Amino acid sequence: MLPLPVARALDTTLDRLVAPGYLRTGLAVRRHLPGWPADPAPGSLQGKVVAVTGATSGLGLATAEGVLALGAGLRMVVRDVDKAEGLARDLRTRFPNAPVDIDRCDVGDLDDVRRFARELEAERVDVLVHNAGAMPPRRTESPQGHELTMALHVLGPVLMTELLRPRLLGGRVLMVTSGGMYGQKLRDDDLEYLKGDYKPATAYARSKRAQVELLPVLEQRWSPEGTTVHATHPGWADTPGVVDSLPTFHKVTGPLLRDAVGGADTTVWLAATEPVPPGGRLWHDRRDRPTHLLPSTRTGSAERARTWAWVADQLDLDDA
Structure with missing residues (x-):
């Protein structure tokens, strides 16, 4: 030892x-x-409801399986309901004592997020996992005209959480981010990626950087209600998203990548471990990590404030 x-x-x-x-x-x-850190105790999520966006493959599906194994009721928040139905049948067979429900929602479409929040039938949500993600090969806009990675990774998750706040009192919000954000600074001057040549991996990493930089703002905003917010990055995991979006990277590193269960480990741990870990932090492999590894990416309070003001304005939120 x-x-x-x-x-x-x-x-x-x-x-x-x-x-x-x-x-x-x-x-x-x-x-x-x-x-x-010790694994969560068996049954530690018994009687609780965990909602996972993007729950039909990769890290989202592994997270869903992980929380079901701990006794949680699962809400799969997905775009493809038909695909989710087939997976849900399998999950109900494997975890017969845990309810599995499906909710349709395109997290990148702010109007659809609003509809989803209005129609959500659950009386409460104890853990909300923002896992849905995409890396479009060219600059793509959401139905509201926002650059898609920012809509899907920042605007949609913040809006969904805001609308579900009455159901989340005392709950946990988990943002599944990416280690790729370490290579990017917060571009508060170009949050919609309108300047320069669009690069998919850069856009993805910029939006994930914005997620992480907003953690202290969101923690301060939601913690008075007892709701904590955390971010977790999975390391390099072998998922369908990596295969489709980064084929060269996957070809080179494939045998060495974590499986999806390994990538989702800290997300499941954060969802269930007691006592609740401190909020407003970035986690990887069950330990809080620095949000910057390079001096060139460090963010000041002014850049963070401008980013939050933009988010609040796009979502019609009180930015206090």
């Missing part, structure tokens, strides 16, 4: 070197280090 300070130093080294910590070996090593 390594001394705890040495284990912590090894964990931090894996994180700062990126690849060793993000691949499957990083999770495997950390699981055997002293200080690795």
